[in-house]
Amino acid sequence: MTDALHRPGLDDLYASPPPWDIDRPQPAFAALAAAGDIRGRVLDVGCGTGEHALLAGGLGLPATGIDLAESALRTARGKARDRGLPARFLLHDARQVADLGETFDTVLDCGLFHVFTGADRAAFAGGLRSAVEPGGRYFMLGFSDRQSGYRGPHRLTRGEIVAAFTGGWRIDSLAAATIEVTTAAAGIPAWLLALTRI
Secondary structure, three states, X not given: OOHHHOOOHHHHOOOOOOOOOOOOOOHHHHHHHHOOOOOOOEEEEOOOOOHHHHHHXXXXXXXXXXXXXHHHHHHHHHHHHHHOOOOEEEEOOXXXXXXXXXXXXXXXXXOOHHHOOHHHHHHHHHHHHHHEEEEEEEEEEEEEOOOOOOOOOOOEOHHHXXXXXXXXXXXXXXXXXXXOOOOOOOOEEXXXXXXXXX
């Protein structure tokens, strides 16, 4: 990752725990793990403080987390050390995931895809396609257009999600879900997307 791609303001998001950092995996992803859907080499894109990469590491899977917030990565590495889990955490831009030069069987995305629009969304989807093995899976948990108001990240529509993953993917499911946050007991309405690379 080049310095030009680093966004220093992202570190400010982690100056104190952000609302989405609940210090455990999101229940939707914990359910995927319990069902055996997280397997093989795992990549957590926009990993923040690492809970989902650590979830995979706890399953005995080789796990990598990438993010542009150095402060979040430091916290993630500390968690991995404290919990005795072998996950690795890299400063890297998810829009250039192909530049890792690796392929993965499972990619987890909690709260990243919904921040992308236009060319960034296309770059992310294209890079992701090249980094996932045929038969591999991508699971995305992102803000839904069912959320009222205008503050916060972009609210994804079903149509936007489907349009972003047309070539090289099969949509296995796209269902209403929730992102747990520390600021709202009921959580935030979300979409849970499951794709298979074809």
